[in-house]
Amino acid sequence: MRSVSYLGFGGVLVLAMVAASSAVGASAEAFVDAPQPSVTAPVSGKTETAVFAGGCFWGVEGVFDHVKGVASATSGYAGGRAGAATYEEVSTGTTGHAEAVRVIFDPARVSYADLLRVYFSVVADPTTLNAQGPDHGSQYRTALFPQSAAQERVARAYLQQLTASHIFSRPIVTRIEHADHFYPAEGYHQNFMAKNPTYPYIVINDAPKVDALRRMMPRLYRS
Structure with missing residues (x-):
């Protein structure tokens, strides 16, 4: 399980990871070429x-930063x-929070359906419950938080499409959840x-997730 500690030295914040050397980076369903979504939403604005x-937010954010059309x-x-929206509390796994990433994007360049395909192909393993790679706990669950009725419609349709395709060898456990707020993490x-x-x-x-995005979806990748 990932953990971090904070050491102040000369005004600089130092992060240190404590992890077992035997931790496995890739999960069983890593890097699946998910199909093109059959349901998309109309472009609604700029x-x-x-x-x-999708597990530790470092990697989720890192992948989406490399997607064309993503502004932030x-x-x-x-x-x-x-x-309870602090790293220390969320790390206990008792707050109801998941580590999450807010993506602001231009729907004329990349659709929400495209982002879902990226998510299920290279960001997260949707078949592991409350765990991603070496990280375990409900804060590392896979979940979609639709921000509109249109997004929820696309997300539900894509989950059904993925289930019907049998592209994953195990059942998909990713949930659609509703949250009133997104709370940015510490700087x-x-x-x-x-x-x-x-x-x-x-x-x-x-890093292997970003490389998989580059190899598998060159149309969507930016360096």
Whole structure:
């Protein structure tokens, strides 16, 4: 399980990961070429917001940062109450929050359906309950937080499509959830992958996801 500690030194915040050397980065259903969604939503404006939970938010944010048409990706918490939206509390697995990422995107360049395909292909393993790679706990669950009725319609249709396709060898456990608010995570979590490309957790668990996006979906990938 990923854990972080905070050490102040000369005004600089230092992150350290404590992980077993035997931790496995890729899960059983890693990097599945999910089908093109059969249901999409009409373009409704210049920008749209989507929220995804798919395990540690470092990698989720890191992948979506490399998708064409994404204006920003922000790590944070969704599903629980405001007072519990801190890393220390969410890490207990008792707050109802999931580590999540808010994606702001241009629907004329990349659709919500496209983002779902990226999510299910390379971001998260939708067949593991409350676990992703080496991380375990309800805060690491896979969940979609639709921000509109149109998004929910597309998400439900795509989950049905994926189930019918039998592309995954095990049942999909990703849930559609509703949350009133998204709470941005602490500053040291933002852009963590971009700022720390050689961090062991990133190298083992998250960099392969970005590489898979580049290889599998070159139309959507940006460096």
